[in-house]
Amino acid sequence: MIKKKRANEIFRRLARRYPDPEPALDWSHAWELLVATVLAAQCTDERVNKVTPALFKRWPTIADMATADIHEVEEMVRSTGFFRNKAKNIVASASLIINEFGGRVPETMAELIRLPGVARKTANIVLSNAFHIHEGIAVDTHVKRLSFRLGLTKHTDPVRIEKDLMPLFERKNWGDINHFLVYYGREVCNAQRPRCTECELADICPKKGVE
Incomplete structure (x- = not known):
């Protein structure tokens, strides 16, 4: 064949x-999906879904996360593994979105992969599921x-x-x-x-x- x-x-x-x-990750908008996908690296979706409700309750907006205490974020995502890098990337991504993208998750591959910790796989997942934009296959x-x-x-x-x-x-x-x-x-x-x-x-x- x-x-x-x-x-x-x-x-x-x-x-x-x-x-x-649809994704096995729980999310309600593009930022939550981006964060959940970053956390899912080397971790199960089930574990991520246990972590994100408290994470998003503590810092409900991108602006909130941009000013979050990195050590507090680390503790909340510790169980997902590689928690220091993940926490650093999530906070840095939030800051970049606020400062360079008008507070909105960007909607192009070129812009998304500028975010710390976001490569093509994560960008494709966000684009496809949150924005219905198909630039590639995750x-x-x-x-x-x-x-x-x-x-x-x-x-x-x-x-x-x-x-x-x-x-x-x-x-x-x-x-x-x-x-x-x-x-x-x-x-x-x-x-x-x-x-x-x-x-x-x-x-x-x-x-x-x-x-």
Whole structure:
């Protein structure tokens, strides 16, 4: 099966399995999604969702976070891991948004990746879900693993993987394919023991049974 046709079939089957894709992180506006995504690095979404309610209650606006005491923020996000860097980046991002972006989360890739701790993955998640703007496809560990196993890329670098994936899916579906691959990576095609015998993509998977 040619790569483009395989990609279309993967999307069709996973769209049927996941009719209402959305982030597993809890958020109500772009700033909350940005913060939650930064905290989710090397951490589970479930853990982040336990931390963010108190965090957003303590500093409900971007302006509040921009003047937050860094040590207090560190303590509140400690359980997410790498808490010092995460706290520093969140406070610094809030300050930059206030001082250079008029107090609003920017809506372009070029501007978002200027924020401390924000790379293309986080920017793509914010753009797609908060603003419905599709500049790329967020590539996390699940997307990276499934893209390789399903024969959609031969690369391991997230930026190269993203470039391989973008032509394979309609632009309007770039956000959804990220959700689909993340969900499926957690439920079926996991890292250590992929459940190939239960996989509804097994008949079109070049790596079936290899790992």
